[in-house]
Amino acid sequence: MVGSDPGSDSFGEFIAAALPGLLRFGHLLTGDPREAEDLVQEALVRSLRRWRTVQADDAGPYVRRAMVNTHITRWRRWDARVRLGNPPDRAANDPALARADDWDRLRRALAQLPVRQRTVLVLRYYEDLPDARIAQLMDCAPGTVRSQAARALAALRPLLAGALHEGAARER
Amino acid sequence: MNGDPGRTNDEDRLRELLGDPRWSLAPWPDADSRVRRAARRQQRVVAAAGAMAVVIAALAGYALSAALRGSPAREAASPSSARAGRTSHPAPSHSSRSRKSVPPTGLPSTPPVGSPAFPASIYPAPEPPRLATSGLTLCPSPAGLEDPGPYTAAAARTVRRLLSRRLARDLRISDRSAWPYLASSWKLGGSTLLTITRTPVRFAGPLQAATGVPAGLRRAVTSGCGARVARATWVVSVQPARTPAHLADMLFVTRRGHMLFYGVI
Numbered sequence: 001m002v003g004s005d006p007g008s009d010s011f012g013e014f015i016a017a018a019l020p021g022l023l024r025f026g027h028l029l030t031g032d033p034r035e036a037e038d039l040v041q042e043a044l045v046r047s048l049r050r051w052r053t054v055q056a057d058d059a060g061p062y063v064r065r066a067m068v069n070t071h072i073t074r075w076r077r078w079d080a081r082v083r084l085g086n087p088p089d090r091a092a093n094d095p096a097l098a099r100a101d102d103w104d105r106l107r108r109a110l111a112q113l114p115v116r117q118r119t120v121l122v123l124r125y126y127e128d129l130p131d132a133r134i135a136q137l138m139d140c141a142p143g144t145v146r147s148q149a150a151r152a153l154a155a156l157r158p159l160l161a162g163a164l165h166e167g168a169a170r171e172r
Numbered sequence: 173m174n175g176d177p178g179r180t181n182d183e184d185r186l187r188e189l190l191g192d193p194r195w196s197l198a199p200w201p202d203a204d205s206r207v208r209r210a211a212r213r214q215q216r217v218v219a220a221a222g223a224m225a226v227v228i229a230a231l232a233g234y235a236l237s238a239a240l241r242g243s244p245a246r247e248a249a250s251p252s253s254a255r256a257g258r259t260s261h262p263a264p265s266h267s268s269r270s271r272k273s274v275p276p277t278g279l280p281s282t283p284p285v286g287s288p289a290f291p292a293s294i295y296p297a298p299e300p301p302r303l304a305t306s307g308l309t310l311c312p313s314p315a316g317l318e319d320p321g322p323y324t325a326a327a328a329r330t331v332r333r334l335l336s337r338r339l340a341r342d343l344r345i346s347d348r349s350a351w352p353y354l355a356s357s358w359k360l361g362g363s364t365l366l367t368i369t370r371t372p373v374r375f376a377g378p379l380q381a382a383t384g385v386p387a388g389l390r391r392a393v394t395s396g397c398g399a400r401v402a403r404a405t406w407v408v409s410v411q412p413a414r415t416p417a418h419l420a421d422m423l424f425v426t427r428r429g430h431m432l433f434y435g436v437i
Binding site: 012027036 | 181182183185186187189190191192194195196197198199200203204206207208210211214
């Protein structure tokens, strides 16, 4: 049974240490706190079932890989879901609010991207993984990773450029 | 790549925004026990589904054999006249294997809806299609339909695997709108569904999915059976490995927790 696994202590320790990072990673992947929690829980349940095998390797990458695969599969099935609205055209003048808007606008813009593009961005610019490793994680060619990243960056460029100008103006 | 300062700035800005602390979420206070509870729940669901399948198969076999038995005394007295005057056969083809000299002459009977084995709440009467060109001869009743959920995919896989083995089981796991099709299929000595259920799956998902479902299929179901049925429909598209031509789309609905096959287009 699940609860009587010999490695149960190490699983508990792993969760205690890794959960904040996993939740954050899930939030970046999904853009939604509730979905992030579901995703993390599902990946951890899958890992618990194979904990003996998972332990032998590094558990962190295994759970992250499970999260990526689950998220892509789930999104493919449910891509008819309602997405977040379009990002606003420009930020407000208040610097603090503008900073908040940068993040919020990125969150919304990421939600507009196809799931694979968003996943590539998160793995590349948040996890700082090399393209070869991302390709391995996402079961595709490194060239695909590069093209997905380029498309995603191109889609985000107007938003990022705007945020940059505002950031520079705030610093002056 | 690195020579493009604009791009480098974009990448740096993206890294900065992805590192924003607001992406962090509060960790669960009871994380370990929460995950273990979820794992146990999943195990229970899998076990219950297996047990339910066994019970359903047993009940279906029992109910159908009772329903299809007909009147043995009358049949013994005048078997030929009884067969000629009926529109339905007293037994499905699979149960008449021991009497191969008597081929089925009419449609197999359908089970008595309203009996404990076939409650009307799960097997309500089908409705005629709103458009005759929809490709469906009958539509599932919208009563009790549920939208696809997390377990729909697994349930549809199970139902697809169980189809076309025995008429009794086929009826049990199908909506009443599919019963005439199944009965006529079995009348021919075996299910024509057999080929489809053994063909590789190309797509499985809700009819309303943005990709994967042919637009024509979505239109056909929506215009033929209405928006409620369309919203509840789960599609399994099958395609032979060596044939590029698309073969068939199997349609399923969930009614009061029961996954039911209802048609092939």
